[in-house]
Amino acid sequence: MTEPRSTGVQAPGQHTHSKGLSIGSIGALGAVVIGVSTIAPAYTLSGALGPTASAVGDHLPAVLIVGFLPMLLVALGYRQLNRAMPDAGTTFTWASKAFGPWIGWMGSWGLLAATILVLSNLAGIAVDFFYLAISQITGVDSIAELTRNVPVNVITCVIFMAAAAYVSYRGMETTKTVQYVLVSFQVLVLLWFAVAAFRQVAAGSAFDATAFSWEWFNPFGIESFSAFSAGIALSVFIYWGWDVVLTMNEESRGTTTTPGRAAILTILVVVSLYTVVTLGALTFSGVSDGEFGLGNPDIQENVFAALAGPVMGPMAILMSLAVLSSSAASLQSTMISPARTMLAMGHYGALNRKYSQVSPRYQTPAYATVVAVVIASAFYVVMRIISENVLWDTITTLGMMVCFYYGITALACVWYFRKEATTSAGDFFNKLLAPLVGGILLLIFFFQTIWDSMDPDYGSGSEIGGVGLVFILGMFVFVLGIAAMFWQHHKRPEFFRRRFETTEFPTT
Amino acid sequence: MAEHGIRRVAVGFGGDERSHDALALGIALARAAQARLDLILVVRQDSAFKQEYPPVGSVVEIITEQAQRWIAEAEAVIPEQIRHHSHIRPAGSVAEGLVSAVQELESDVLVTGSGIGFGRIMTHPAVTALLHSSPVPVALAPSGYRAETQITDVMAAVSAAHPDHQVTRSGQSWAAQLGTELTYVTFEDKESSAGNSTGPGTGDPSAAAATGPGDQRLAGSDTGSEQSGRHILATGRTLRHAVGTVDWPQGGILLIGSSPLARRRHIFLGMTAARVLSHLPIPMVLLPRDPDTGAPGAR
Numbered sequence: 186m187t188e189p190r191s192t193g194v195q196a197p198g199q200h201t202h203s204k205g206l207s208i209g210s211i212g213a214l215g216a217v218v219i220g221v222s223t224i225a226p227a228y229t230l231s232g233a234l235g236p237t238a239s240a241v242g243d244h245l246p247a248v249l250i251v252g253f254l255p256m257l258l259v260a261l262g263y264r265q266l267n268r269a270m271p272d273a274g275t276t277f278t279w280a281s282k283a284f285g286p287w288i289g290w291m292g293s294w295g296l297l298a299a300t301i302l303v304l305s306n307l308a309g310i311a312v313d314f315f316y317l318a319i320s321q322i323t324g325v326d327s328i329a330e331l332t333r334n335v336p337v338n339v340i341t342c343v344i345f346m347a348a349a350a351y352v353s354y355r356g357m358e359t360t361k362t363v364q365y366v367l368v369s370f371q372v373l374v375l376l377w378f379a380v381a382a383f384r385q386v387a388a389g390s391a392f393d394a395t396a397f398s399w400e401w402f403n404p405f406g407i408e409s410f411s412a413f414s415a416g417i418a419l420s421v422f423i424y425w426g427w428d429v430v431l432t433m434n435e436e437s438r439g440t441t442t443t444p445g446r447a448a449i450l451t452i453l454v455v456v457s458l459y460t461v462v463t464l465g466a467l468t469f470s471g472v473s474d475g476e477f478g479l480g481n482p483d484i485q486e487n488v489f490a491a492l493a494g495p496v497m498g499p500m501a502i503l504m505s506l507a508v509l510s511s512s513a514a515s516l517q518s519t520m521i522s523p524a525r526t527m528l529a530m531g532h533y534g535a536l537n538r539k540y541s542q543v544s545p546r547y548q549t550p551a552y553a554t555v556v557a558v559v560i561a562s563a564f565y566v567v568m569r570i571i572s573e574n575v576l577w578d579t580i581t582t583l584g585m586m587v588c589f590y591y592g593i594t595a596l597a598c599v600w601y602f603r604k605e606a607t608t609s610a611g612d613f614f615n616k617l618l619a620p621l622v623g624g625i626l627l628l629i630f631f632f633q634t635i636w637d638s639m640d641p642d643y644g645s646g647s648e649i650g651g652v653g654l655v656f657i658l659g660m661f662v663f664v665l666g667i668a669a670m671f672w673q674h675h676k677r678p679e680f681f682r683r684r685f686e687t688t689e690f691p692t693t
Numbered sequence: 694m695a696e697h698g699i700r701r702v703a704v705g706f707g708g709d710e711r712s713h714d715a716l717a718l719g720i721a722l723a724r725a726a727q728a729r730l731d732l733i734l735v736v737r738q739d740s741a742f743k744q745e746y747p748p749v750g751s752v753v754e755i756i757t758e759q760a761q762r763w764i765a766e767a768e769a770v771i772p773e774q775i776r777h778h779s780h781i782r783p784a785g786s787v788a789e790g791l792v793s794a795v796q797e798l799e800s801d802v803l804v805t806g807s808g809i810g811f812g813r814i815m816t817h818p819a820v821t822a823l824l825h826s827s828p829v830p831v832a833l834a835p836s837g838y839r840a841e842t843q844i845t846d847v848m849a850a851v852s853a854a855h856p857d858h859q860v861t862r863s864g865q866s867w868a869a870q871l872g873t874e875l876t877y878v879t880f881e882d883k884e885s886s887a888g889n890s891t892g893p894g895t896g897d898p899s900a901a902a903a904t905g906p907g908d909q910r911l912a913g914s915d916t917g918s919e920q921s922g923r924h925i926l927a928t929g930r931t932l933r934h935a936v937g938t939v940d941w942p943q944g945g946i947l948l949i950g951s952s953p954l955a956r957r958r959h960i961f962l963g964m965t966a967a968r969v970l971s972h973l974p975i976p977m978v979l980l981p982r983d984p985d986t987g988a989p990g991a992r
Contacts, residue, residue, distance in 0.1 A: 272750050358742070
């Protein structure tokens with residue numbers, strides 16, 4: 186009496202009933218909230234403002250605005266690829282299809298390295314603000330200093346990462362309300378910071394009141410191309426994650442808004458927020474290496490921890506909470522990314538099959554999540570012990586990695602669409618010209634940064650044996666990637682021999 | 694009387710331990726009722742507000758592929774003579790997906806694993822959500838339930854105060870459908886029947902798990918015509934002891950009513966039912982609130 190095997194699989198997005206789906210439709214506002222939340226402005230500015238100021242001095246606003254362009258150009262290509270091949274592997278799949286499995290493998294290694302490195306940076310920033318917030322609440326100043334105690338710092342950081350991994354493993358979701366609250370809070374506090382800084386400048390109580398100058402917005406005023414590249418690589422990191430608004434998948438996410446409009450709104454919100462906060466910090470602190478100067482290496486890797494107090498007074502606790510909540514939320518959402526990338530790689534046979542394990546109970550990439558958090562923790566512990574400027578160095582290395590994998594992705598787009606890119610002017614721009622220019626620019630910045638970072642004085646000035654630590658880190662990641670790739674080729678050559686097919690969405 | 698036979702048994706399946714318990718109970722029920730078995734595997738969709746940083750692709754296809762392997766494993770276990778279908782559904786949450794699937798498939802009972810047994814408490818949020826929202830009876834399989842189990846006894850948890858209740862009628866129809874003995878069980882624990890409203894049982898209006906009176910007929914004694922079958926009075930210092938005093942048969946299932954808090958035709962796990970559940974060695978079936986009953990229980 187057995188009936189033939191019939192497993193009815195419903196495609197995602199094929200909703201047989203109208204209500205009860207939490208997917209819902211997202212308006213332009215929702216899309217902006219998601220975009221801003223993914224960028225995590227409070228965390229990003231706190232971590233990257235100092236290193237960027239150290240590279241380009243008072244030309245910060247120029248770099249923030251110019252740095253957005255390559256990102257935007259690449260994101261346009263990203264969106265085209267995502268439409269044509271919505272696939273879990275993203276960079277990995279697209280680059281493999283365009284340039285073969287070897288380049289695809291290295292491209293996704295860049296993505297993986299960047300996402301795992303940023304985990305340690307997020308947790309590191311969160312630790313600083315965690316102790317700062319406790320000290321501000323209790324009024325005990327010595328608590329804020331605990332973060333400088335290496336064992337305490339390392340243990341707290343690992344606990345944070347483990348907690349984020351647990352949440353990610355359980356597949357818990359941040360709700361709409363939480364996202365709205367977090368994003369509004371961040372934006373309000375950052376604006377408050379900027380306004381407070383301007384007021385102090387006007388009242389003459391600023392630390393190093395610096396008169397506003399239009400020259401700050403002139404990218405050609407930056408002293409050297411090296412400084413410019415370093416600044417751009419960092420600004421790429423600052424805007425990293427923004428492309429989410431362009432790739433929100435209409436089929437799987439049930440969004441109704443036109444991604445274009447949401448993207449433009451998000452750009453406006455983010456760029457103006459960054460510019461205002463940067464101007465506030467610049468006019469208040471200047472770029473000297475004085476106590477609160479943006480050029481002071483002691484405060485650069487976590488600017489708001491140092492500046493919030495003098496700028497906002499007792500309200501500095503708000504900034505601590507904003508950065509803390511922003512980095513905690515990001516820490517949790519960043520866990521998902523490398524785990525999914527590894528899951529896809531394991532699935533296609535580019536990594537050990539173990540990586541494709543899905544937890545039956547929570548439907549999350551179980552093994553990959555654990556691996557990601559273990560590597561990130563080990564990396565942080567080692568870095569914290571060998572370098573005082575662990576956060577700064579990882580941010581710089583991150584910028585490099587992001588330039589690399591975005592560059593590869595953009596060129597993959599150009600190559601993949603090379604035949605159909607000439608059908609219309611819009612196609613030509615979106616599928617060929619924009620990603621080509623963006624990709625080449627990012628790769629130029631990538632190689633320039635690699636070259637410059639050999640200098641032991643580069644960035645934070647950490648060095649090992651007369652070579653800059655950022656260069657060593659970057660090279661270490663790449664050499665490790667190449668070694669892992671050859672090992673994989675030795676163990677499971679079949680992936681490198683076939684032109685694999687992607688798992689296309691059953692588009693309805 | 695909305696009671697009809699058990700023709701379609703749905704199993705919420707997910708490839709984990711609990712799901713295998715659920716599958717085993719589903720098989721046992723489908724065999725006893727000669728019903729059709731539906732395996733439902735819900736693939737969770739990310740809510741749009743869950744964004745990974747930086748954005749990478751959706752892994753839903755990979756998980757769906759994995760889900761098909763889990764389903765294949767499950768199908769290998771189902772005996773020849775049971776008709777079955779499998780369904781893989783996307784949904785925002787497991788509970789939502791299961792509820793909409795059982796409505797669409799017109800299932801008569803939904804089986805899930807409880808992960809309970811040996812005094813452990815339930816941990817899976819999907820099960821908790823189901824126990825407070827399902828429109829059909831939910832059968833909870835204890836850990837390690839065996840598919841070979843022959844269902845021999847239907848037991849109905851009735852309240853001493855309202856012996857004629859929906860659970861009574863459901864018990865009769867389940868027993869008839871499954872061809873088993875019918876036994877009524879009344880739980881009494883000294884703590885909450887002492888009338889002090891500080892005990893843990895105060896969430897329920899009466900000491901028993903049943904809801905209010907089905908209709909205005911006088912509550913008969915044990916020999917009431919409505920109730921033909923054995924009676925067990927389980928008493929103990931606490932509900933846990935009371936549950937422990939019963940010699941639960943290997944092939945038994947316990948039917949229990951929803952809390953008065955339940956919306957009509959929906960289920961809602963009451964306090965008593967929850968506490969009984971955590972010490973019960975046999976499957977428990979939580980029934981939706983009877984649409985025929987009027988106001989929920991007295992007191």
